[in-house]
Amino acid sequence: MLAALRQRKDSWKRISAQRLRLGFVNGIEWLIRDPSETVIGRTPFEPILSRGKLVVRRYRGAEGSRHRTPVLLIPPLMVKPFIFDLHEGRSLVRHLLDAGYPVYLVDFGEPERADAYVTLDDYVLDWLPAACDAVCADTRSEGLSLLGYCMGGLFALSHTAANEDERVRNIVAIAAPVDTHKMGAFAWIAKHGGAQVEAMAGLLGNVPGAVSSRAFKLLAPVRNVTRYADLFLNLYDQEYVNGFDAMNAWTSQFIDYPAGAFQQFLREFMRHNRLYEGNLRFGERVADLGRVRASLLLFAGETDKVVPEAAVRGALEKVGSEDKTLHVVPGGHMGVFAGSQAPERVWRVTSDWLATRSGG
Known part of the structure; x- marks a missing residue:
């Protein structure tokens, strides 16, 4: 028995030495690498x-x-669509392709100063219907599934409800805050200071991506320090380093938020909670979630401080479909969508769920 223990101790020494060498090499490479070269x-x-x-x-x-x-796939505003395709080992796009689905993505582009007038009506009444038309025409399909993260999930629900689009067979919404009054500090700020923020946005124009990026990082100031300690401890693991770089690219490359859309979201969603209340208007159309009959799959993160479970659960209460499910899974606001456990706890569950509702 003592011999076995000594052998195990020697094995751990060899593993530790190997990890130290790999960590040193990866650490040097990481320090001299240009962050813009992250693939x-x-x-x-x-x-x-x-x-x-x-x-x-x-x-x-x-x-x-x-x-x-x-x-x-429908991304939220403020972020680039590469969040669905972070890197080889962390790509929802690749997962769905490998699971046998035709995969499409709507890219709304990067707003410029001239786009300050763009409102949520443009997304819901024009661009999303055009995207759905294009996908159905390209696949010669009479139906499609929508998968959105955060505001992308709200877009999926709003489009289906406002346009009464019966082609939408399935909706997957990850960390989508249907009941915005359950968003904790965000709800409090919107209630007590939303009008002032809305007016400021009207004066400044588009909300700069750099401002959104800094604000997002301030939500978890301690984590923004400890994650570098975690990186140091895991430098030997190239997959971990790749994931760190990809997530860092996500939070460092936010794009501008059109002023009109930002004001409308703050007023209609955050202050008045109109999607949840059933009186959200896009042009002359009302987004009544009770009219949505598509099958619905929801995900909420256990430690999501941005969109807590209660905010996501609002969709269960309001969507008219009889086929609707909520999964509460490990992760914060980003982790629930693309963290280390997302491929197994969210992506695989999604592809399996869609399989029984997608034909073939």
């Missing part, structure tokens, strides 16, 4: 629709898919 969004695609800044991507591998119903 993200590498899955090949081609555009099937280009109209101004709006682009609908078809990812290669979508031909010959096992499932007939295509999946359209």
